[in-house]
Amino acid sequence: MFATAGSTVPQTNQQIGDLNEQQQQHQQLQDEESTAQHQQTEDLNKQQQQHEEAQGEESTAQHQHGGDQPIGPDSEDWNEPVTADEDFLYSGDENGPDYSYFNASVEFNKPNFELKIGKKFTHFTKFREALVEWNIREGYEVLYINNDSWRITAKCAKGCSWRIHTSRVNRTDTFQIKTLKGEHHCGREYINKHASSTYLSRKFQEKVRDDPNCSLDGIINDARRRFMVNISSKKAYRTKRKAREAIKGCDMEQYERLWDYAATVRQSNPNSHIAIQMDRRSIEERATFQRLLYGLSALKRGFLAGCRPIIGLDGCFLKGPFGGQLLAALGRDGNDNMFPIAIAIVEAENYNSWTWFLKELITHIGRGNVVLYTFISDRQKGLVHAIEELFPSAEHRFCLKHLFENFKAKFKDSELRELFWATASATNGDDFKRALNALEIAQPQNGENLTAAG
Numbered sequence: 001m002f003a004t005a006g007s008t009v010p011q012t013n014q015q016i017g018d019l020n021e022q023q024q025q026h027q028q029l030q031d032e033e034s035t036a037q038h039q040q041t042e043d044l045n046k047q048q049q050q051h052e053e054a055q056g057e058e059s060t061a062q063h064q065h066g067g068d069q070p071i072g073p074d075s076e077d078w079n080e081p082v083t084a085d086e087d088f089l090y091s092g093d094e095n096g097p098d099y100s101y102f103n104a105s106v107e108f109n110k111p112n113f114e115l116k117i118g119k120k121f122t123h124f125t126k127f128r129e130a131l132v133e134w135n136i137r138e139g140y141e142v143l144y145i146n147n148d149s150w151r152i153t154a155k156c157a158k159g160c161s162w163r164i165h166t167s168r169v170n171r172t173d174t175f176q177i178k179t180l181k182g183e184h185h186c187g188r189e190y191i192n193k194h195a196s197s198t199y200l201s202r203k204f205q206e207k208v209r210d211d212p213n214c215s216l217d218g219i220i221n222d223a224r225r226r227f228m229v230n231i232s233s234k235k236a237y238r239t240k241r242k243a244r245e246a247i248k249g250c251d252m253e254q255y256e257r258l259w260d261y262a263a264t265v266r267q268s269n270p271n272s273h274i275a276i277q278m279d280r281r282s283i284e285e286r287a288t289f290q291r292l293l294y295g296l297s298a299l300k301r302g303f304l305a306g307c308r309p310i311i312g313l314d315g316c317f318l319k320g321p322f323g324g325q326l327l328a329a330l331g332r333d334g335n336d337n338m339f340p341i342a343i344a345i346v347e348a349e350n351y352n353s354w355t356w357f358l359k360e361l362i363t364h365i366g367r368g369n370v371v372l373y374t375f376i377s378d379r380q381k382g383l384v385h386a387i388e389e390l391f392p393s394a395e396h397r398f399c400l401k402h403l404f405e406n407f408k409a410k411f412k413d414s415e416l417r418e419l420f421w422a423t424a425s426a427t428n429g430d431d432f433k434r435a436l437n438a439l440e441i442a443q444p445q446n447g448e449n450l451t452a453a454g
Ligand SMILES: [Zn+2]
Pocket: 140, 156, 157, 158, 159, 160, 161, 162, 183, 184, 185, 186
């Protein structure tokens, strides 16, 4: 065995000194190799599956499993089956091997990262992940000679001399790069089989979460820009679908943990108010999530101590896979900045959900005994009704921003728009009458509208 292993004979002094030890290891590895024979056949089906997966769903699947035929002129050297000799850690690098563990969260954030001989991985899947990432970033494709839980060997798919071999360290889960030799002379691969839809869906999860209806062209362009790979619209479609499924699965898990989350918030932020309402149609049916109000104690104290007794209310749509709406209550602090008081997730903006939200909000912050609150909102019918019913003596004003949106849609004249704001921001009765008068002269119908609104 040793005689055939010309290129892997240890060369540094230290390694020659360690020859005896290596011989022992060698024996051990051979033992391991033979005991692993049946494991290897067991792994074969799995391996084939993995291999097919790795081939990607693209038409690059011409490289059939077992069709491990090299293409380049120098490739015959690399067409040999992997030998146990390769399990010796041989470093051609003058700095010597790097025995540290590979940290994906650090390495993947670098523009470029290196695979180094001696580098350890906590699990074989971590190595596989790193190899795929490295191949896509560098634009290479590899063929797997071995690809299982105890050794992974890969070589350049185009027949260059580049070859990597990793295996387990002392039968632990730890994987180590034992051999890394040769070089790539092939050009960058723009249709890269390693950039599978599963790989891309992980990378595009954030994009799909932000915009679940993002276009396939957007994904194709982003893949080209970020990973320098060309993908078909079919692959872009699968990428998007898988990303959405993953987000949905992830969100479902998160919903299941809401009770634990609420308990933790109550414990770490005493006097916070977290209300969860479940929806159950019949006694046999499993309850599902309906509403959540999230009010932190510190925000409540801040609102009561430093804000005017004015509460702004509004809702917006949630873009996630489950839809729903986000309701928010905001105050204004001494510097005229927005101050959040509480938020809620509800099924939709209507009379029932607003009533529930306002009741929970008042339970949290108290009724405002000294001064009554003034509410500001748009003219959402359910909300108007809920405020009238719950706080008959409270003031309710409509938000100028919302009024202006309607005004803008109706009147395009910029002079009229200026007059609108002059009327709205008048600080005393006389100024208001004067500005309203000017608005009425410019457009009689408007003044009436504003008076009615405000
Ligand atoms: Zn190559």
